[in-house]
Amino acid sequence: VTPDIVLKQFGEYFFEFCKLSGYDNMLRALGGNLYEFIENLDALHRYLSLSYQEMNAPSFRVEKKDNGTMHLHYYSDRQGLSHIVPGIIKAVATDFFNSEITMEIIHQIEEEERTGKKEHVVFLITQKPSFSLKRPSKLSSAPQHCANMTSQLEKLLNKKDLEKEMYKIRSKQQQGSFFISNKKHWETVRSIVKLGKGKLLRGFEPVYPETLCIDIKTFCNVFPFHIVFDEELAVKQTGVNLQKIVPGLQTISIRLDQYFTIIHPEVKFTISSVRKFINSQFVLRTKRNMMPESWRNCPMLELRGQMVWMESLHFMLYLASPLLRSLHELEERQMHISDIAPHDVTRDLILLNQQRLAEMELSSQLERKKEELRILSKNLEEEKKKTETLLYAMLPKHVANQLKEGKRVEAGEFKECTILFSDVVTFTNICSQCEPIQIVFMLNSMYLKFDRLTTVHDVYKVETIGDAYMVVGGVPVPMASHAERVANFALGMIIAARGVTNPVTESSIQIRVGIHTGPVLAGVVGEKMPRYCLFGDTVNTASRMESHGVPNKIHLSTSAYHALKGKGFEIIGRGEIEVKGKGKMCTYFLARNLTVSDNEIMGWQVKEPESGQESVQSLRDSNPFCSEARHCKGKARDSESYGSLHSNEKSGDDAYQLTQETAEKAIARPFTGGTRARRLRSSFCLLV
Structure with a gap:
């Protein structure tokens, strides 16, 4: 057996192990399809790294192609483990999304990054749909089309609900009132959609406005810690609160790497490195020598957020918020709750964490009291033994025992x-x-x-x-x-x-x-x-x-x-x-x-x-x-x-x-x- 086959098999078993270990619901919640699942793996690893400090997780980046395939970019500091990925991804596709996929390596190279060499492997993912639907050629064939759709959904829907809805449709058809008007036609379509619990069978197609319905000033106020920079890392736009904390960013076309360093992921501060790990959460930290005098003795400001590449403008949008966990960290940086946008969950995180810290302190006090009580109980037992020793010295043992009772x-x-x-x-x-x-x-x-x-x-x-x-x-x-x-x-x-x-x-x-x-x-x-x-x-x-x-x-x-x-x-x-x-x-x-x-x-x-x-x-x-x-x-x-x-x-x-x-x-x-x-x-x- 070749090592590749062993590693693929290990990937499948590792996925089962994760489910049995209690991560089933967390993994299912990552995305509604395979693309979204892979796209959010880095966020999951970032979350787990808070509990497992020594974890050296790989990074994943996925790209959709016009022909329906996907390119999965895998980056890792550890060599030779890339064949675990197909085993895990195939198991996820089968178990969570009821689809079969094929994966093959189309590119493999070692790249030099800030922390050393990283293995970069590109997989071609071809996904086979679980079922396919054919569009009707004419509206007049709507009854047959509905019947075809219903037959294809029999495996996914409850049979009793299906029979109930089909009985209603046949009853209306026998009464001669089926599809007489356009209104009744859409009522039937709505009943089919309702039968599928609100899930449309066709893919979702968003609607975009022709022009951006928000002015620049409002955008900079609503997102007070965002940064827009170009391929040369020249800053084009920043949020108002970030300008207040780091005044140097108000300078036109100042380079972003002069004021910030990338803490996570550990990559070089170049546009190409950022795009490689664009699915990761980026943590930037201000440089002390570029901060105002009032910040010199304070902890540096850290921002956490996502990078969004704007292809039409060839700009990168860093949509971030302050990385703060408690009121103490907020006060150390001379900041206030009002500096954080109302829609930013960092507000809730700080307040909830403050409550959690208070509960942890109470729990810690309770543990200390329990330990003190345990020590006191132990000392009490020792004193009771001494008392019994003294009592037995003065009285016969069985007489002393009766007195104790x-x-x-x-x-x-x-x-x-x-x-x-x-x-x-x-x-x-x-x-x-x-x-x-x-x-x-x-x-x-x-x-x-x-x-x-x-x-x-x-x-x-x-x-x-x-x-x-x-x-x-x-x-x-x-x-x-x-x-x-x-x-x-x-x-x-x-x-x-x-x-x-x-x-x-x-x-x-x-x-x-x-x-x-x-x-x-x-x-x-x-x-x-x-x-x-x-x-x-x-x-x-x-x-x-x-x-x-x-x-x-x-x-x-x-x-x-x-x-x-x-x-x-x-x-x-x-x-x-x-x-x-x-x-x-x-x-x-x-x-x-x-x-x-x-x-x-x-x-x-x-x-x-x-x-x-x-x-x-x-x-x-x-x-x-x-x-x-x-x-x-x-x-x-x-x-x-x-x-x-x-x-x-x-x-x-x-x-x-x-x-x-x-x-x-x-x-x-x-x-x-x-x-x-x-x-x-x-x-x-x-x-x-």
Whole structure:
């Protein structure tokens, strides 16, 4: 297959592609016949170039010949694409105008223009009409002539309308009143024309007056931006407003190219180049050095219009109007709406475009507001997450979720739970000998380790005050294994405390741990700062177990001992001791868990190096919770929120559902004398 055939076929498919892409109506509106269609292709390309800035469109010029053929002149900067044109034009003729054409190249040459060489190809177009009509020889044969015309139009007209009109004609003929007078004859002709929806079958022949019925002065005022020049580009006539803006044009026979340059199409400013692209819209721009002083700092005036060659005078008429798109451009050139002719659509374009610009500005503002709203919505979501994080730090997760849903949370009684208290031994002395920031770092390091253990053993951190740490098992989600979980957590606390350095002695800190099992009342108290609070003697007894404990020991009450008895823990009896406010109590020390290792208690990963299984890793390196802790900045909130945020509050038992109310979370702490931290706890106990 030769390239010519491929390009022609491509032209046909490209036409179909344009129709499918939504340009069907636009293409049909270009002209009522093939000549008009081709003549307006350049205008279409000019319009499309506003949307497609990089488009390098060809140019078309068509000439009618006396024998009915047409010469199509094709100009393009791109070589070798001329054979696409026959494919497109043939497809247009067949689809839009129901006619067949033949196209052949009769001339092909390269011409030098301003932008370089252009390919100039001339096609001979021979168009075959879709049908032909024969004129009647005599008026007396009008009925037969009408019948012939009707038969030839059967394919174009609606059959029902045709039968209806033919029935009327036959009825009149049978009545003997058909074509009796000349008037009735023209009524019949009019009915035939009406049958064709007003389209005459013969070609349109315009009527021209013998003399021009407009004087020169009126013409120059009605078309204030027109220019008439000869083959040497000498200006013969100009519009009045153009003379006002460019006074030099008032000089007789001044050359047009001294004052203007051609912006579009990109051709040389010669009469021959202009005639080659006469179907194109011409855009001329004034030269700055030829403008008056008042225009030197203004944008140059651009004119857009068509070139019309007047063969009888050998003059070229440039019928143009200012190329303006907005009131701003009009003001920049010190012009007014009144400078534009009333019939010029540039007036409407400027005003409509001004309205469009205002709508675009509103649309742009709307888009900006939408973007701001999107950003605000995103920020709102982030703030909501922070709020939820803070809420989960103060309240159990499921309780916080119920509060978010607007449900009331009523206090609930838990028949059995296990409470743990711990504090740092000699914390008051450490505070007196260290900088405050050192205390903050020490407590933060300790709390991060403890918070991780709350997740490992699924217990709930109730409160931290100073060096005191309070944990409960079985609340807010009841579970049968609450005592074992708290006991394992306590063993983990002792191990974790070894990794926290005392800033005074540079050795590991020592902690006391106390555990008690019993019933409590739990609920949310407060509105401004709601807190999940535990009430009851169990809280006070657990605090007493801690305050009467021994450093690095886990002190158990009798009820806690019975809850852990027989469950794999090594428990050592302490005997009876005097407990403040409780009298004598038999207490115990929790030594270790016989069924699990320290690594399992700490939640560390274990891997055998030779077998490829996990070995003991450091807490920070192996545990995912500690990897998150590495990003904490040593602030108190890091440790305060960590356990609550990461505790899932799951249970092996069925969850005990609490109804909710908005309240302030406060910790019931028993009174003990001694350290500064204990005095802090005593105020809560007095409140309870």
